[in-house]
Amino acid sequence: MTITQPSDAPPAATLQTSPLPNPGPPQDADALLRRARRLVAPALRAAVDALPEQTRALASYHFGWTDLAGNPDSASWGKGVRTAFALACARAVGGNEVAAVPAAAAVELVHNASLIHDDLLDADTLRRHRPAVWAASGTAAAVLLGDALFHAGVRALHSEPGEHTTAATLVLLDAVLELIEGEKADTAFETRHDVTLDECLTMVEAKTGALLGAACALGARYGGVTDPDRLDALTRFGRHLGLAYQAVDDYLGIWGVTEGTGKPVLADLVRRKKSLPVVYALNTATPAAAELAELYFGDGDLSPCHVHRAAELVEQTGARDWVREFSRRHTATAHEYLAGARPTPGGLADLCSLVRLVSERDA
Secondary structure (H helix, E strand, C coil): CCCCCCCCCCCHHHCCCCCCCCCCCCCCHHHHHHHHHHHHHHHHHHHHHCCCHHHHHHHHHHCCCECCCCCECCCCCCCCHHHHHHHHHHHHCCCCHHHHHHHHHHHHHHHHHHHHHHHHHHCCCEECCEECHHHHHCHHHHHHHHHHHHHHHHHHHCCCCCCCHHHHHHHHHHHHHHHHHHHHHHHHHCCCCCCCHHHHHHHHHHHHHHHHHHHHHHHHHHCCCCCHHHHHHHHHHHHHHHHHHHHHHHHHHHHCCHHHHCCCCCHHHHCCCCCHHHHHHHCCCCHHHHHHHHHHCCCCCCCHHHHHHHHHHHHHCCHHHHHHHHHHHHHHHHHHHHHHCCCCHHHHHHHHHHHHHHHCCCC
């Protein structure tokens, strides 16, 4: 089986192969996430407050600030991983993280827009332990709210116009278009029996890698970097980390535990999702792959017994080991690009801690 590099990757000979400088003592990744959420929350609220009244109310519900009746609530608006990477990249290039708040807010708004649409497309009824927007208020409301948050994300970049605003807007818009194409491909996979691994990797890079790469580039740009080589290195750092992130997510969708992931056991297999390990398994031309195809492409819902059998078959093809190695490989590549961006020691320590959080998480 041939496995290609992501489309953004240059020939291997051009990669930065020198080791990362000493990042100093490990940082508390959870503390970095909390700090990022605290810094960006006011900008998110300002962006939501600028929306029309009915849209604003539903957005406030989605972010966990109110319940459906409009009463104050304290639900989570997410981990803020992309937000934390944007701010850390600003620090890593020697800039002020506060200057990068508009970039972090823009990425977070776009990410949440994609989640709202993703829940609708996948018919997922829950988001962060509450009814998803479409389940709570209908499909039309979900489509329109997602559109509004995409718009709000672009507007956030213009909250404090500067010389980088036009270039930053184009970076975000290009990432959004790529994300949409990734979502389109993922949706098309649901009715196909012939999805190749290369197609799946391209989809993952677009759906997950593009926005994380944009978050890193935008953070650096708002942190004051204009050097195209450093911006390119941080973009590729984020894109490869996005591939590793999705590989871990897909791994947990089959082999995670409910207490950590918050999802039902084997949730991806119950839905017959064409995740990375499943697509790898189906393309191995093994007896296990043939039996898995019979289960995956059959009619009717999978029984609990069949779901557990599917998990066994995926593992028998070597997919479990493959997806872990895939995540490790792209994490290592991400570190190589990070070295090429010449980060500050403090910013490097923060980014290395966030990388460990993404690549070694169990939820």
